[in-house]
Amino acid sequence: xxxxxxxxxxxxxxxxxxxxxxxxxxxxxxxxxxxxxxxxxxxxxxxxxxxxxxxxxxxxxxxxxxxxxxxxxxxxxxxxxxxxxxxxxxxxxxxxxxxxxxxxxxxxxxxxxxxxxxxxxxxxxxxxxxxxxxxxxxxxxxxxxxxxxxxxxxxxxxxxxxxxxxxxxxxxxxxxxxxxxxxxxxxxxxxxxxxxxxxxxxxxxxxxxxxxxxxxxxxxxxxxxxxxxxx
Numbered sequence: 001x002x003x004x005x006x007x008x009x010x011x012x013x014x015x016x017x018x019x020x021x022x023x024x025x026x027x028x029x030x031x032x033x034x035x036x037x038x039x040x041x042x043x044x045x046x047x048x049x050x051x052x053x054x055x056x057x058x059x060x061x062x063x064x065x066x067x068x069x070x071x072x073x074x075x076x077x078x079x080x081x082x083x084x085x086x087x088x089x090x091x092x093x094x095x096x097x098x099x100x101x102x103x104x105x106x107x108x109x110x111x112x113x114x115x116x117x118x119x120x121x122x123x124x125x126x127x128x129x130x131x132x133x134x135x136x137x138x139x140x141x142x143x144x145x146x147x148x149x150x151x152x153x154x155x156x157x158x159x160x161x162x163x164x165x166x167x168x169x170x171x172x173x174x175x176x177x178x179x180x181x182x183x184x185x186x187x188x189x190x191x192x193x194x195x196x197x198x199x200x201x202x203x204x205x206x207x208x209x210x211x212x213x214x215x216x217x218x219x220x221x222x223x224x225x226x227x228x229x230x231x
Contacts, residue, residue: 013086015144039064058072
């Protein structure tokens, strides 16, 4: 079976999508143009032929099975502008081509868009790791298109957030675990049993480290009171 292919883009491109001040169709087009131009620039670095920027852009589009009918000059201009605008981006995420075209070709509900944003946010946090720990502040920030949690991003009620997480667990292959913690553990390419094990293992090791640190501190205090610095 052919492995999935992905359109990669900076998470910052999602700013305004959920809030409603950026058109969703415009976001998808920009995402597509950005990815195609990024790939075209890689082709240019390896180019053995004399090709114009438009020819490279069209060749990249063909590689990704994207039909570019008619003149592409305006699309290329937009793509180049996007590459420049997001030149300082540090956080990127990939959306599978199947999911992209599903959203591109069909009308989706606000809830479906929220689920997509949450999925992409979690993928951007996870990176190349099998699983990791995060928190709602960073989740909401990434859903809003921001790289760090230190921003005024969207916030969701616990009920609504749990509804999105449940949908991702049911239909987006998310594995999610949270117990007595300010954050949560999650992954996509890990079984729930393994995720829970890893989370609880780290929780136990953290407690052990805290106990050891407290004992070391108590020992240092006792030695100070005894007037000794010997171990």
